[in-house]
Amino acid sequence: MMMILIKKTNIPQLLLLFFLFTSCKGKNDGDYDTAEGANIKKEFALKEGPKLTSEFINNKKAAIDRFYNKNWPNNSMNGGFLVAKNGQIIYEKYEGIANKKTNTAMTSTSALHVASVSKVITATAILKLVDQKKLALDQKVTTLLKGFPYPDVTIETLLNHRSGIRKYSYFTDKKEVWDGHKILTNQDILTLLSSKKITLEYKTNTHFSYCNTNYALLALIIEKVTGQKYKDAMKTIIFKPLGMNDSYVFDYDKDRQTANPSYKGNLVLYGWDFLDAIYGDKNVYSTPRDLLKFDMGRNDLEFFNPALLKKAFTGYSNERQGTRNYGLGMRMINWPTGQNFYFHTGWWHGNTSMYVTLPPEKVTIIALSNKFTRTTYQIKNLAPLFGDYPFDVAKSETEE
Template identity: 60%
Template sequence: MIFIKKTNILQLLLLLLVLSSCNQKNKKGVLSDAELPKDTLPHMEPPANQLPKLTTQYINSKKNNIEHFYNKTWPNSSMNGSFLVAKNGQIIFEKYEGMANFRDKTPITATTPLHLASVSKILTASAVLKLIDAKKIGLDQKVNTIITNFPFPDVTVKTLLNHRSGMRNYAYFTDKKDGVWDRHDILSNKDIVHLMATKEIGLESRTDARFSYCNTNYAVLALIIEKVTGLSYKKAMERMIFKPLEMNHTYVFDYEKDKDTAVTSYKGNKVEIGKDYLDAVYGDKNIYSTPRDLLKFELARNSPNFLSPNLLKLVYTPFSNEHKGQKNYGLGIRMINWETGQNFYFHNGWWHGNTSSYITLLKENVTIIALSNKFTTKTYQVRKLAPLFGDYPFKLGKDDKEE
């Protein structure tokens, strides 16, 4: 009898363990990090081969020019942020100055994660592209076949990536004083879709009719990542990008957990900018990182095993040609296409007091990154360094605010 009772107890414990495992999905329907086997998700990989090593003479010649530009742009150590220039994955020049928090005098260092603002879109797009390449979703797949309550039947994954969905910016339609949203409540990505589906928030323009840069596109892409992977956006980005590339100082901002510990954002006069009801939305923003981590990401993104050749070509294809001009957008990347055939690929960001610039000179294997948590448009001027490495005819004014 004693043996039978012990067996029953063991069986009961085993049953409870199984039930607990089956219930690992939280109330949002997202799997725990341990539940999904690691080999079921595509992930970015570090490049297999190192690029040619730079000579000391080359590094010194470029470093002097970059340092001159830096001192002229941010005289008297006036930068409050992080700055890096690298070629072939080798850092030529980097600088970290100012304060992560002026109240407690916490300095910005090489390991201080700063808010990437809209540069986050490049990372979100990269995760989506990996899922497309793995055939877990289709580039031309309708969004409403993935997110069932999504209200716009013609919007595809592609039109989200290249900002041609025609959707309205959630920051604008939730800011209305007509009861669409109570700004005392924190807005979520799922709230955005629910509002568009239930509050008669129509399209701003017909889908795929024109380019219109819109943060809503990337908030929805983050939901697609969650739906396809079964993980939260935060966990999916960790699994697919951050951990494989050893981006150890990069994370997705969690409003409840990180609002009091993340690097503070400031106006240009050092007045602190607090959080608001839009700060919990992710995908379009809310990744914190460092230039060195972004350099690891950039090297992986430019390696042959990032994407299949056909899909990679589409990433750098200008999709908005209804109006003649040099500026355009691919799949998660801005571009300037000159008539000479030269192309410039980049993304800027601006959220609260955070400004960011991410530049990839593909032909020259050069990466330029600038991040600041104290508002300044000087962050965007780092594109002026591109002519040091190739034929890039820039004439950028001091007040350039392109985001």
């Protein structure tokens, strides 16, 4: 046996080296130094509900299969579809082509542009920052974004589309405001609102008007507060903790050649345009399985303060009587009976998406397509299989 003899006089130096090595270890591994930061980055344990019986699964699967075959006959879907309860997948399908150029088939890991379903994810990141006391819902945007010209707009009025700000796709369409040959960025939107003196469409917090500009600005606020690019902040706050390993934020400069493209109904490729670099309102790419993880995590009362989650599911557009409403990054239908239906739709180029969350029943329904179709939005008709929702599960898109 070989023995290494260490002189007594060298022991203090070795102890010092050992101390320096162990104290420095981990400084470059991407962890945060603060306890709060470490809490953000660690994996969040997703918890399934009670195990579903085989009888329940088979019963629902048969009904969903009939719905699927009626709405997407002859395997005509070009995307992914998933139904789950208690975090357990009851039914899922992946069909068609993810990328026609490379002849890549659609699979459970094919990330597609979720369009305005991105708003739900952006809103959740904002609420997480509110929960950490880094933001307040009633905080004025002027305290966060330099040059922001509307003194009454708050974080909350951006989230619930009551800011009164105009849609960026409308005012940048004017030649005197923006050269459509140049790619528009989130920072450009902020600069134009001020430099071009874009007036409010209506007085802040007087009524609802769905507006992508609100969420493009929320993405800038996330960057301001976290000191990270939006795509990195979403990875830190949402994707990594919830194990959304196939999800990412599209980077116009880096991802155009690799991202799964979108197609018209006849599978003709949609080209890029000058609005394709804007994020926050869109540009999250994800999968049905990852969105299930998101739904499980976001609806878990331990992910952030339950009071904040309740605010997200509260309607803020009550100046006109009706059932349609909007919360904090969430569309909803509020019926006089007290029953509520929560969802968000998305449409960008050929991408259509719908995310349905039924918290009382712990049900998640998701459809994503990168070939234009309105059939995606029919998944709402599956809600009656799980609760008292006044839709017709037998309806198909052509009957609407």
